[in-house]
Amino acid sequence: MKRERAAKAPVRADHGTAREWAAGRFLEEFPLYRVVDEEGRLVGGAQLELPGSELLGLYRWMLLGRSLDERMITLQRQGRIGFYIGAIGEEATVFGTVAALEPQDWIFPSYREHGAAFMRGLPLVTFMANLFGNAGDLVKGRQMPCHESWAPGHFVSISSPVATQVTQAVGAAWAARIQGDDMVPIAFFGDGSTSAHDFHTGLNFAAVMKLPVVFACRNNGWAISTPSASQTVSETMAQKAIGYGMRGERVDGNDLIAVWAATRRARQRAAAGQGPTLLELVTYRMEGHSTSDDPRAYRPAEVVEPWKRKDPIKRVQKLLEARGLLDEAGDAVLREEVRLEIQAALREAEAFPPKPPVESLFEDVYAEPGWAQREQLAELRRAMDADPRVANPRHVEG
Amino acid sequence: MPVMNVIQAVNDALRLELRRDQRVVVLGEDVGAFGGVFRATAGLQQEFGAARVVDTPLAEGGIIGAAAGMALYGLRPVAEIQFADFIFPAFDQIVNEVAKFRYRSGGQYPCPLTIRAPYGGGIKGGHYHSQSPEALFLHTPGLKVVVPSGPYDAKGLLLSAIRDPDPVLFFEPKRVYRAAKGEVPEGEYLIPLGQAAVTRPGTQVTLIAWGAMWHEADQAAREAEAEGIDCELLDLRSLQPLDIETITASVRKTGRAVVVHEAPRTCGFGAELAALIQERCFLSLEAPVARVTGFDTPFPYTLESEYLPRAPRILQAIRATVTY
Ligand SMILES: Cc1ncc(C[n+]2csc(CCOP(=O)(O)OP(=O)(O)O)c2C)c(N)n1
Ligand SMILES: [Mg+2]
Numbered sequence: 001m002k003r004e005r006a007a008k009a010p011v012r013a014d015h016g017t018a019r020e021w022a023a024g025r026f027l028e029e030f031p032l033y034r035v036v037d038e039e040g041r042l043v044g045g046a047q048l049e050l051p052g053s054e055l056l057g058l059y060r061w062m063l064l065g066r067s068l069d070e071r072m073i074t075l076q077r078q079g080r081i082g083f084y085i086g087a088i089g090e091e092a093t094v095f096g097t098v099a100a101l102e103p104q105d106w107i108f109p110s111y112r113e114h115g116a117a118f119m120r121g122l123p124l125v126t127f128m129a130n131l132f133g134n135a136g137d138l139v140k141g142r143q144m145p146c147h148e149s150w151a152p153g154h155f156v157s158i159s160s161p162v163a164t165q166v167t168q169a170v171g172a173a174w175a176a177r178i179q180g181d182d183m184v185p186i187a188f189f190g191d192g193s194t195s196a197h198d199f200h201t202g203l204n205f206a207a208v209m210k211l212p213v214v215f216a217c218r219n220n221g222w223a224i225s226t227p228s229a230s231q232t233v234s235e236t237m238a239q240k241a242i243g244y245g246m247r248g249e250r251v252d253g254n255d256l257i258a259v260w261a262a263t264r265r266a267r268q269r270a271a272a273g274q275g276p277t278l279l280e281l282v283t284y285r286m287e288g289h290s291t292s293d294d295p296r297a298y299r300p301a302e303v304v305e306p307w308k309r310k311d312p313i314k315r316v317q318k319l320l321e322a323r324g325l326l327d328e329a330g331d332a333v334l335r336e337e338v339r340l341e342i343q344a345a346l347r348e349a350e351a352f353p354p355k356p357p358v359e360s361l362f363e364d365v366y367a368e369p370g371w372a373q374r375e376q377l378a379e380l381r382r383a384m385d386a387d388p389r390v391a392n393p394r395h396v397e398g
Numbered sequence: 399m400p401v402m403n404v405i406q407a408v409n410d411a412l413r414l415e416l417r418r419d420q421r422v423v424v425l426g427e428d429v430g431a432f433g434g435v436f437r438a439t440a441g442l443q444q445e446f447g448a449a450r451v452v453d454t455p456l457a458e459g460g461i462i463g464a465a466a467g468m469a470l471y472g473l474r475p476v477a478e479i480q481f482a483d484f485i486f487p488a489f490d491q492i493v494n495e496v497a498k499f500r501y502r503s504g505g506q507y508p509c510p511l512t513i514r515a516p517y518g519g520g521i522k523g524g525h526y527h528s529q530s531p532e533a534l535f536l537h538t539p540g541l542k543v544v545v546p547s548g549p550y551d552a553k554g555l556l557l558s559a560i561r562d563p564d565p566v567l568f569f570e571p572k573r574v575y576r577a578a579k580g581e582v583p584e585g586e587y588l589i590p591l592g593q594a595a596v597t598r599p600g601t602q603v604t605l606i607a608w609g610a611m612w613h614e615a616d617q618a619a620r621e622a623e624a625e626g627i628d629c630e631l632l633d634l635r636s637l638q639p640l641d642i643e644t645i646t647a648s649v650r651k652t653g654r655a656v657v658v659h660e661a662p663r664t665c666g667f668g669a670e671l672a673a674l675i676q677e678r679c680f681l682s683l684e685a686p687v688a689r690v691t692g693f694d695t696p697f698p699y700t701l702e703s704e705y706l707p708r709a710p711r712i713l714q715a716i717r718a719t720v721t722y
Contacts, residue, residue, distance in 0.1 A: 355701065
């Protein structure tokens with residue numbers, strides 16, 4: 001086994017970075033798994049296991065994800081929402097993974113996997129109400145935009161602090177095993193998040209307990225301004241699995257089919273009691289980190305160029321066309337459908353009252369508000385009655 | 399004199415210390431070539447090199463643990479935590495390690511490091527880009543906690559913090575990072591830690607605030623003046639060490655106190671101030687010490703205007719205290 005070869009690596013007396021020491025060894029041990037190449041052709045001998053209708057459905061989801069991200073970024077620029085963070089260029093990592101799971105599998109997202117929630121039934125309108133933080137928001141206007149929760153689809157509440165969801169997914173897997181449920185949770189996180197302690201603790205716990213869980217690292221090359229090469233000197237993220245004694249796999253994260261097949265394998269292994277898998281989904285953050293970020297300050301435009309040719313959506317489009325499942329006219333219809341769907345949802349979402357009711361501020365701190373919350377609500381109401389400015393945003397002049 | 403905002407003042411202080419003292423090292427997420435998500439470290443890596451202005455991996459426990467090791471070994475690290483809300487992975491290092499090194503080693507191992515973190519709400523940041531965690535650290539003996547309200551103080555206090563023999567948490571009011579502008583002297587000047595500023599002398603009621611809320615209290619004091627109420631406003635600047643003399647002298651004079659902070663009320667620093675004031679000024683008090691604070695909920699997104707203790711609510715507390 002390749003694993004053994006790594007274990008028997010000779011001790012070397014010279015110094016150098018781990019990358020130099022590894023000299024490509026891990027790139028070889030963890031080859032990039034790919035099913036469809038950039039021209040939409042199946043790579044040598046690969047089979048397309050995903051039925052054509054499902055593939056077309058996933059293509060539509062990807063179009064929706066991309067189109068939504070673009071539209072919401074514009075909305076933020078227009079000042080209609082305060083913030084947005086999406087997954088432009090990373091769509092295959094979101095839709096490919098979730099398509100390979102069972103409906104009962106819990107999703108522990110980071111903050112880019114909104115598409116996963118849509119696939120699990122989160123209405124677009126409800127998502128957009130979260131962006132507005134208005135009265136239609138299930139989270140009651142409490143979190144920043146893009147921090148939705150969707151319990152009906154087992155899509156867990158999003159946190160901004162990175163990687164905290166990794167250990168939580170481990171716990172959910174553990175609970176499912178205790179309860180005897182066929183449930184394999186997936187935890188999404190970025191390359192930067194592999195430096196956080198929850199990543200290391202989570203992988204170790206999962207391996208020690210041999211838990212049924214899938215770790216999906218979206219390696220998009222960047223953590224805000226920090227390139228993944230400064231985040232770790234490991235040649236791959238997948239090889240980090242070795243240290244914890246679990247299976248790791250490096251996958252072309254812009255290849256929907258590869259992501260789907262690798263996730264399905266990981267799920268099957270987990271469900272069969274063979275323990276956790278770390279999937280490194282190699283992709284690229286095509287835009288700024290979020291609407292708060294301008295990548296021109298740290299990333300020359302040229303470095304993004306080569307990734308434009310690897311666009312995950314174009315790749316599926318070419319594959320569909322090659323198989324006669326889609327033509328130009330059909331594609332245009334899909335794109336127009338998606339555009340109208342977004343437009344209609346936006347109109348509906350914007351129509352909610354702009355603020356949730358003031359009492360909602362004090363709900364859900366505890367199952368029942370304590371005296372402090374009750375008194376403070378009364379205090380706030382009195383203050384608002386006495387001076388309407390209490391409820392009006394105003395910025396401090398210097 | 400140059401006019402600067404708070405970010406520029408912080409940047410200026412860091413640059414001066416990096417120039418003056420070879421032991422100073424700046425480390426944190428995205429602080430290097432990019433210059434930090436708020437640009438507080440802009441240009442520093444270009445001037446001082448990647449060995450002294452360092453981009454770290456994404457791990458706050460790593461940043462503070464490593465900074466502690468540097469401090470033990472004789473350097474003067476200045477660590478940036480990107481948002482105060484993300485300081486908690488380092489809580490163990492700060493509370494159990496950094497705060498206790500001097501004490502637990504009988505004075506053999508001081509740990510003089512500075513932790514800078516933008517804090518506070520009013521920027522539409524929701525739960526995780528808005529919190530004011532100062533009280534959590536004030537409850538830990540061994541840590542100093544400094545919160546400037548504007549650029550002049552930010553520079554003078556940061557220079558003192560970096561040179562201080564003890565670990566200092568330096569919370570920067572991000573809500574006024576760019577909005578608060580003022581004259582800042584060129585070159586170095588030190589504002590000693592533990593000295594409050596009486597930014598408005600007055601006779602009828604003492605307002606006590608710090609950081610971004612000082613601006614709200616100042617606004618409330620101006621509105622109160624228009625109603626004929628004469629407020630004395632203290633900007634604490636440093637919460638530990640605390641300038642107890644200035645506080646007690648003021649409250650003994652006015653007989654009334656209103657404390658403002660944006661952190662939740664329960665166990666906020668306002669509770670400590672109220673206790674100190676009643677212990678020391680009991681016979682001078684004409685009214686209970688009032689607290690105008692954030693509420694006992696997580697920091698909200700949409701209702702943040704309602705949540706923050708801004709001038710209108712402070713003004714109401716001033717009126718109630720004066721007419722008690
Ligand atoms: C504990 C913590 N520290 C810092 C931050 C600020 N922050 C937000 S996103 C981010 C980079 C995350 O990069 P990565 O894990 O690669 O995810 P990506 O955004 O690339 O998907 C940082 C540093 C945070 N959210 N949480
Ligand atoms: Mg990343």
